[in-house]
Amino acid sequence: MSQHGVGPRAVTRSVAFLTAGVLAVPALAGCGSEDPAGKPLAAPDIQSAPRDRIADGGTLRWAVDSVPDTLNTFQSDADATTTRVAQAVLPSMFRMDDSGRPERNPDYLESAEVVDTEPKQVVLYKLSxxxxxxxxxxxxAADFAAQWRALSGKDTAYWTARNAGYDRIQKIERGDSALEVRVTFSRPYADWRSLFSPLYPKDVMGTPDSFNDGARKKLKVTAGPFTVKKADREDGEITLTRNPRWWGEPARLSEIVLRTVPRDKRAAELAAGTLDLAEIDPAAARRITVAARPHSSSSPLMGPDAERSAADSLHSWAVANGSDEDAADEETVARKKLRRAAVKYARQQRALSGFEVRKSLEPAYTQLALNGAEGPLTDERVRRAVARALDRKELAQAVLKPLGLPAVPVGSHLALSGQAHYADNSGALGGQDTKEAQALLADAGWVRGGPVKEQKKEKAAGPEGEQADDTGEDNKAQHGPDPAGHLAQDGKQYKPHQGGAPGAYAPRGTAAPANQEAARLAKNGKALTLRFVLPSGPGSQTLRTVADRISRMLERVGIGTEISKVSDESYFKDHIASGQYDLALYSWPATAYPATDARPVFAKPVPAADGSLNVEQNYTRVGTDQVDQLFDEAVATLDEGESRSLIRKADSRIWAAAGSIPLFQRPQLLAARKNLVNAGAFGFGTPVYEDMGFLKKGAKPASGPSAKGSDAR
Known part of the structure; x- marks a missing residue:
């Protein structure tokens, strides 16, 4: 996910069948006086400090996932680092505040407002x-016009990833002065604030060649507090340096170096002193938290020896001092390696004591996606049964409570708490209810303990494409009640005694009447088993933990799951985007402009000219004409209250269709050097790059509530 003003719009969002009369949608929140949008669940955590306490100069070394293939945010291979660079070096007419709502950027705009609606919508920008x-x-105006022409979609020579909003512009012209830009729309556009953020110079947008290639490896012309000094893909670094022509508050830092560091290497790099700021996983956050405690260089529960019990240590000593010389030598070498690793770990812990964990919630949520294109989940009753089987609060607590973050389930597909369009519309589907889930499955024809025909087993692809046997590690987590009731609670398998449960020795496919509560649901000779696809990489442990809990919840209503772990590289491309899954977990960014940005994510798939199905970005393949219509109405009304109401109605119907189930807002954990201020877990807010820096010697950050997320200026 990106850091978030340019963010949600700069990264292409790459990740319902509602029968009339089947499900009543309740009255929407927001009709009363209380604003259903609420407040953000967590504030930014950036260690605020006023500029006069920040040293002049210094280099901030900031870990990123990669040096991007392009510095043009409007191209399909742009990524989160592209967005980060754009925020620091390019104009953005609007940026996000701490509630995830757009606000005018005063460094570039004196004002921006709709000055006419009849016969056409006209927005007048007055530039600084x-x-x-x-x-x-x-x-x-020349820069605005060049960007519009490049992104309007009319000239296919421009290799653009998106043109939403720009395709509604009729013309752009200079106003009464060189500082005024008049934008006239051919059709009303509610999300006009989303445009020209970022704004590229006409040198980039002016021709297809300059757009397609000119801004991929460098940006010669910029207009932010920083400029791009070097983008070195071989060394994996992008260096940003102060812009001498910047007219705003001067940048406190001399340079920002964005360094490519794999996530599993970041704790070591922080300890080595080669990073100042890095997004980290929960395990690294625990290490840093422990290291920061007074008189604590490590913890007996962490480190290389963490999993060894006292008995293990005693056994190791006995082998090393035993009569078997070969075994003793081998164990002695192993003990020396362990001691060296422990010494290295303790040294790293001492170095990590100079850092702290800054935490908030990302403007993004994790969802359970249900593929409605094929298999049992084409039936909306089965999708709704899956949703009603889930305890979303338990799932949120499992991820967020150990981190000390608010564990509140997300109530909307289209916004997060605090954003203008947010309202908890989950009531359109209903909360966790095992009996209701079972009733929906029964209504769909799934019978507990019904006969199951023996199916020819197919081996599933393993993490790197190898074939994983059904008894191997990849399918070790195949879930579902054991039909014969052979598994005891301690996990051991027992053979049934003579006279045991009826059906225990019956031929395969025969129901066990006395044990129906433990039997899998079946229909037409097939058991109700869903393929749950997950990434296998080291950074996906949280998803796998959540998936395991979901699988157990589904077991209770008779739905089995088969966990299929695939490589991170193929997870989205080969499985989510191509529809090769039943259940999957992935995240979407929350945008301030859902009428524009969320429509392709929830649009009803339509047949393409070549006979394939055009799903846009709706990877669940679940959509309705009604939802599409609500999005179209929301983006075309200039009444902001009416537009929010339409978005909330659309969200209620998306909930009812049960194509995707929002679970929890993603945690945002950053390790930051303790004297680094105005940087960290930004939450919804757009980073203010010119205010980042290191405290002067002896200076202290702001105290009290303002230390988390206030404007440092």
Missing amino acids: QQAVWSDGREIG
């Missing part, structure tokens, strides 16, 4: 008198 590109040219 000081706003100039790094080559000295004023930012003006």
